[in-house]
Amino acid sequence: MSNAVWFVLIGALLIVMGLRSPFVQRLRLTPATVYLAIGIVLGPTVIGAFHFNPLKQAHLLEVLAEVAVLLSLFIAGMKMPVPVSWRHWRVPVRLAFVSMTISVVLTAAFAYYVLDLPLGAAILLGGILAPTDPVLASDVQVRHMGDEDPLRFTLTSEAGMNDGTAFPFIMLGLALLSAPPSFELVGLWVLKDVLWSTAVALTIGVVMGHVLARIVRKQRLLSDQGPLLDDFLGLGLIGLVYGVCLLLEAWGFLAVFAAAIALRQSELQLAGIRAPTENVEREPGDSEPVDEPLRQHSPPVSEGALLFKEPLERLSELVLVLLLGGMLFLNSWSVRAVGLALFLFVVVRPVSVLLGLLGSGAPFRLQMLVGWFGVRGIGSMYYLMFAVVFGLPQELASEFIHITLIVIVLSIVIHGLTVKPMMSRWWS
Template structure:
């Protein structure tokens, strides 16, 4: 496909999607399925107008997926509706650690004993497909900063964290393939790839997010009264945090997500303190007071909200392009029994079991556990980990095998989760409404 035809395809698809938004919302499927269908149609499966080779274009695809995940993680982080505390965040933390590890182990066992992959490759494959995706799961994630739905909060925060918590297992698999130094008895892996990289990534993100929130708040208020470019500040925070994290060998995905969370929560706290000071009463007194005597002031502008709309537009654009490319990689013979069996095992066995075990002993309602167990959407993050491994020396034969399996997992996730999300979520909300109504 020539550049002009590629521009026509993407531009035409964007025009159609933009002009038919109301119609698309009434369809029983997600937009991702439409993008995938168009990619399959123009790709080698049907018309063969273009074929995207992920092995030859692994460097380009690594950058594209990396940027898409970073933008999506930032968007997810600034929409977090509640301050961080272990009690409130216990469920997603368990999902991003315990359930994540169990999923890697189960997929690795399946790939090693049934698909015939060597142990290092099996662990690497498990790490690639285990994390849930912050890019393609928008229909089951938090929609706006005020959204306090427990299911969407759990799925969003899990996706924000496990895109970083998967990286140690990627490095372990690469280490067993002699592509990374994990040290004697895996000591280097435990100390550097697990402990240091995780803790340093979280710390960098929190410090940077808090610092930008306080600086932006100070510059906007009297006597300075500066106007700020929130879009630039959001992108700048992503770049600085991610670059610094990579520089010190920390997990940049974790750093960006927690930077966004810290930015948003710090701004909310500053706004709350300013409101109480300006009115001269505590929040409880304001609620009890006569609303005519104490009208609600206009909320102050914040970097997190100001940059969110722009990030969501970038997120949607990246989703269109990357899913089109996925469709353009698939041949009819890409649907091997091993790839399809792996995807079904992941969705029907590994994900549900890992969620039920990870959330055992918590107070999470069973209806939320069930929905969480099914909606472990796989997508762009998995492609990034795969391209990362290829760029770090993954042998070509093994790379081709992992590419085929990963692409089928992502494609089937788009199809199965995309078809089921609207009816299942609709039933879930109706059921919640019935339970909450006396």
């Protein structure tokens, strides 16, 4: 398609979604479902007006997905409604670390024994498909500062963390593809990719978020030169944190999420505003509270950064899901891909959640819903492109692309069609 047609298509789509079309509202479709349907119709599956080749455009797709995930993680971190304490964060932390590991193991076992993939490739595929997505799961994410719904908080904070905790398994899978398993390889992986990269990422994120909050507050108190550029401050923090982590070989996704949380919590503390602390304990069906003091005295950088970044996040979702539709062919729908997707949704996600939350005290109803809403999306696309650019053999790369695309498409459709009815029942 020509550039003019693309401008017309995207412009019209933005207007339709911006007006919240009654037709789309009646069908109770998520935005991602609409974008995907249009992409499939225009792509090689139906009309063939355009085709996006992920193998030839791997570098571009990696960067687009990387930016989308970074924006989404920062936004999610800004909206976290509770201070960081084990009592409030025990469930999402266990999901992001324990359930994530179980999910990788179960997916890798299926890939190794059923799909007959090599061990390294099986672990790599498990790492690609295990993390839940912060971009496409907007309907089950925290919606605004002060949103205290326990299900939304759990899913948002889990997605914010597990995009970082999946990276060690990506690196382990890639390492095993080039070298046989050994104690030395596993030991180096644990020290470097698990302990060092995770600890450094969390430290960098927390420190830089807190430092920026202090710098901004001091400048506001000492200077009367007018408002600061909050959007630049937010983007600058993302770039600085992520860049430093890349230089130190730490997990930048985890660091950006931690930086956003630290920035907002530090601003609340410095402004003398107490954040709500009862969200996780609230029962479903209770009226959704509104934190009036927080609404009236929102931290300037946090609020200004959100106003600028949320439209960017929605635009990146539109572009990437349209491109996703343009990557699909009819022969992409193999038994291997569909079988793994169904195994992931019906077995891996519920089992990993239930095992990961054993003894956590989380309500069973919450565990069941969290076990269903394991949305896969742009995060998996990024990890896939990272592996391709890293040097994944072409035969494996082609199969992984087909499998990952089908998993994402089925997740958009299945979770997209069930999210609104199930969320309505959650609040009933």
